[in-house]
Amino acid sequence: MDRDSLYRETFPIKGDDFERGGEVATRVKALLQQLGLPRDVIRRLSIANFEAEMNVVMYAREATLEVLVFPDLIRVQVVDRGPGIADIDWAMQEGHSTATEAMRARGFGAGLGLPNIQRNTDEFEVKSDAGVGTTLRYAVHTTPRPKEG
Ligand SMILES: Nc1ncnc2c1ncn2[C@@H]1O[C@H](COP(=O)(O)OP(=O)(O)O)[C@@H](O)[C@H]1O
Ligand SMILES: [Mg+2]
Numbered sequence: 001m002d003r004d005s006l007y008r009e010t011f012p013i014k015g016d017d018f019e020r021g022g023e024v025a026t027r028v029k030a031l032l033q034q035l036g037l038p039r040d041v042i043r044r045l046s047i048a049n050f051e052a053e054m055n056v057v058m059y060a061r062e063a064t065l066e067v068l069v070f071p072d073l074i075r076v077q078v079v080d081r082g083p084g085i086a087d088i089d090w091a092m093q094e095g096h097s098t099a100t101e102a103m104r105a106r107g108f109g110a111g112l113g114l115p116n117i118q119r120n121t122d123e124f125e126v127k128s129d130a131g132v133g134t135t136l137r138y139a140v141h142t143t144p145r146p147k148e149g
Pocket of ligand 1: 051055056058059060080082083084085091092096097098099108109110111112113114115134
C-alpha cells in the first residue's frame, strides 16, 4: 500500500473533448510550480500528463487524473472508462497507433505517447481491462536517489 500522500488532487477528463484537451496537464503544471518542484521534474511530468490526457480524449470516454504528492516523489494515476488497450505490448511500441485520419489531421497519432510517458518517468505501469478501461500509474522522483545495485 502507498504511504499517505502529503497532498492529493483529482482532475476529471472528458473523452472526445479536443477543445479542452491539454487543460488538465496545464493545471497540474501550475500546481507543481506552486509546490516549487525542480524544473526538470515538472517538465517530465507535464509531458507524461499531456500524453495521458490526450489518450483519454482520443480513445476513452472519461477519466480522472489524480496527482499524489509524497516527500520524495510525485505519483499520477489516470483511471479511464473506455475500451481498454487490446494489446499493451503493441501499443507501447514507438509508431504504433490506432488514431483515425481526423486525429492525425489534428497532429496526433504519431504513436509516441505511451513510450514518451515511460521514458519521462521513473516508475510506469499500464493496466487494461477490455471493455472497462485503462489505468496508467507513473511517478517521478523529486529528490536524487542513489543508483540501485
Ligand atoms: N486510454 C486509452 N484507451 C484505449 N486505448 C488507448 C489508450 N491510450 C492508448 N491507447 C492505444 O494505444 C495506442 C498507442 O498510444 P500512444 O503511444 O499514445 O500513441 P497515439 O496516441 O499517437 O496513437 C493508441 O493508438 C491506442 O490504440
Ligand atoms: Mg497518445
